[in-house]
Amino acid sequence: MTDRHRIALTVNGRPCEAEVESRRLLVDFLREDLGLKGAHIGCEHGVCGTCTVLMNGESIRSCITLAVQANGSSILTVEGLAGDGRLHPLQEAFWDHQALQCGYCTPGMLLRAHELLQENPRPTAAQVRAAIASNLCRCTGYQFIVEAVLDAARRLEAGATGQGHEPAASRT
Amino acid sequence: MKPPPFVYHAPGTVAEAATLLHEAGEEGRVLAGGQSLIPLMNFRLARPGHLVDITSVRELDYIRAEDGRLRIGAAARQAAVERDPAAAERAPLLVEALGFVGHEPIRHRGTVVGSLAHADPAAEIPAVALAMEAELTAVHAQGERRIAASEFFTGPFSTGLETGELLTEVSFPVWPPGTGHAFVEFARRHGDFAVAGAAVLLHLDGEVVDRVAIALCGVAGTPVRATEAERRLLGERPTPAVMAEAAEVATSRLSPASDVHGSSDYRRQVARAYVRRALALAAERARGGTR
Ligand SMILES: Cc1cc2nc3c(=O)[nH]c(=O)nc-3n(C[C@H](O)[C@H](O)[C@H](O)COP(=O)(O)OP(=O)(O)OC[C@H]3O[C@@H](n4cnc5c(N)ncnc54)[C@H](O)[C@@H]3O)c2cc1C
Ligand code: FES
Ligand code: FES
Numbered sequence: 001m002t003d004r005h006r007i008a009l010t011v012n013g014r015p016c017e018a019e020v021e022s023r024r025l026l027v028d029f030l031r032e033d034l035g036l037k038g039a040h041i042g043c044e045h046g047v048c049g050t051c052t053v054l055m056n057g058e059s060i061r062s063c064i065t066l067a068v069q070a071n072g073s074s075i076l077t078v079e080g081l082a083g084d085g086r087l088h089p090l091q092e093a094f095w096d097h098q099a100l101q102c103g104y105c106t107p108g109m110l111l112r113a114h115e116l117l118q119e120n121p122r123p124t125a126a127q128v129r130a131a132i133a134s135n136l137c138r139c140t141g142y143q144f145i146v147e148a149v150l151d152a153a154r155r156l157e158a159g160a161t162g163q164g165h166e167p168a169a170s171r172t
Numbered sequence: 173m174k175p176p177p178f179v180y181h182a183p184g185t186v187a188e189a190a191t192l193l194h195e196a197g198e199e200g201r202v203l204a205g206g207q208s209l210i211p212l213m214n215f216r217l218a219r220p221g222h223l224v225d226i227t228s229v230r231e232l233d234y235i236r237a238e239d240g241r242l243r244i245g246a247a248a249r250q251a252a253v254e255r256d257p258a259a260a261e262r263a264p265l266l267v268e269a270l271g272f273v274g275h276e277p278i279r280h281r282g283t284v285v286g287s288l289a290h291a292d293p294a295a296e297i298p299a300v301a302l303a304m305e306a307e308l309t310a311v312h313a314q315g316e317r318r319i320a321a322s323e324f325f326t327g328p329f330s331t332g333l334e335t336g337e338l339l340t341e342v343s344f345p346v347w348p349p350g351t352g353h354a355f356v357e358f359a360r361r362h363g364d365f366a367v368a369g370a371a372v373l374l375h376l377d378g379e380v381v382d383r384v385a386i387a388l389c390g391v392a393g394t395p396v397r398a399t400e401a402e403r404r405l406l407g408e409r410p411t412p413a414v415m416a417e418a419a420e421v422a423t424s425r426l427s428p429a430s431d432v433h434g435s436s437d438y439r440r441q442v443a444r445a446y447v448r449r450a451l452a453l454a455a456e457r458a459r460g461g462t463r
């Protein structure tokens with residue numbers, strides 16, 4: 001039995017139409033059908049947050065959301081954060097503060113931090129900690145992530161748009 | 173870990189949803205936020221043949237203040253209730269408890285009614301529903317009925333809902349102005365299910381308690397209302413000694429299950445301490461509110 005549905009949504013600003021099996025998880029749709037490997041898969045039951053994407057501007061777990069449920073929505077993945085080959089100020093701050101080691105949690109952390117800064121452009125360290133409590137990192141001990149988010153908030157307030165670093169590929 | 177195959181339905185109306193569920197019979201299951209159901213399906217602990225997605229039913233997406241009640245439709249997300257001004261004014265206990273439900277990304281999808289239907293014994297919202305004497309509306313292909321929260325929870329993950337029924341609404345009676353509320357819980361990490369949690373509403377007439385409700389989560393197979401402890405408080409000034417005694421009465425006969433988070437005795441002691449704290453906070457707020 002395969003039950004298939006047509007869905008139409010926006011992914012990283014681009015309209016997208018597809019036919020998906022009803023049991024297709026949103027994270028698998030993004031990774032396998034659209035080739036957007038930024039949303040990672042960790043626990044597959046909603047606990048770790050590495051599959052975080054924004055749906056209509058709100059963070060959600062794409063491993064416990066069906067692709068059919070994303071019909072009509074607007075999705076932002078980490079690939080949509082950087083523009084024109086430039087890193088987003090949050091990504092620059094993560095780089096500068098060594099806020100990642102293995103990088104597995106990073107796409108989810110970035111999107112959760114992005115959501116926080118949209119709602120609250122000048123968070124306190126405690127507010128950053130509370131916000132990212134939804135996402136697990138097994139490497140950094142969180143301290144550098146908190147520092148990076150606070151620094152990104154300052155950079156964004158100072159008008160940064162992502163002019164600092166070249167992405168790694170074009171750098172070396 | 174992927175869900176097994178199923179047929180997905182996105183009805184546009186409650187009547188359509190009820191018909192779909194009726195036709196699917198034992199194979200049918202309501203899908204709301206999916207924050208409990210999809211993990212269960214990923215683990216293959218649930219294998220429904222038909223999912224009826226009620227979040228596509230527009231008429232169920234509401235939060236309304238009406239006839240002294242706060243009414244929440246089955247498609248309303250937990251996060252929407254959390255930031256709703258009418259909810260904050262009329263059911264601050266519910267809003268405070270929602271802050272303990274998982275994390276924001278979970279609450280962006282999860283529904284208030286879905287949490288009641290799921291009936292996790294450690295969940296916060298069922299305890300609030302019990303304390304507030306909430307009423308649920310269940311619809312089936314032939315009609316609808318009302319179910320009191322006190323009759324709804326029948327065991328761990330079990331409720332009085334029948335095959336083919338869906339919940340369309342939960343409504344919370346509003347307590348009088350000046351009521352103090354408190355939801356407190358102990359969990360191993362912020363966002364985890366409670367080891368034990370307590371929900372309290374308390375109203376004072378002058379110095380003495382004239383109305384009080386206490387409910388607990390995490391300490392039994394269902395949320396528990398502590399009626400004996402409530403009676404102990406009525407007509408009394410809520411002094412530390414009286415509240416400590418009420419907390420003892422509320423928890424002394426509980427025998428929570430032992431698990432990795434703690435032994436039965438440990439849970440009971442945590443519950444007692446948290447009932448005492450919830451009472452103290454609610455009493456403080458009630459005094460502030462009536463002054
Ligand atoms: C990481 C994580 C942490 C969490 N932490 C907490 C926590 O601390 N406390 C807590 O309380 N919850 C927690 N949850 C669960 C969360 O609150 C769920 O959203 C909630 O329990 C179920 O709501 P839902 O809308 O997602 O329902 P779904 O997952 O869609 O459904 C759950 C069950 O209820 C049934 N159902 C749903 N709506 C209806 C309806 N209208 N009529 C009839 N049946 C219905 C479904 O058929 C299913 O059996 C957590 C979840 C995750 C993934
Ligand atoms: S993979 Fe989605 S929360 Fe862990
Ligand atoms: S950097 Fe490795 S999990 Fe966060």
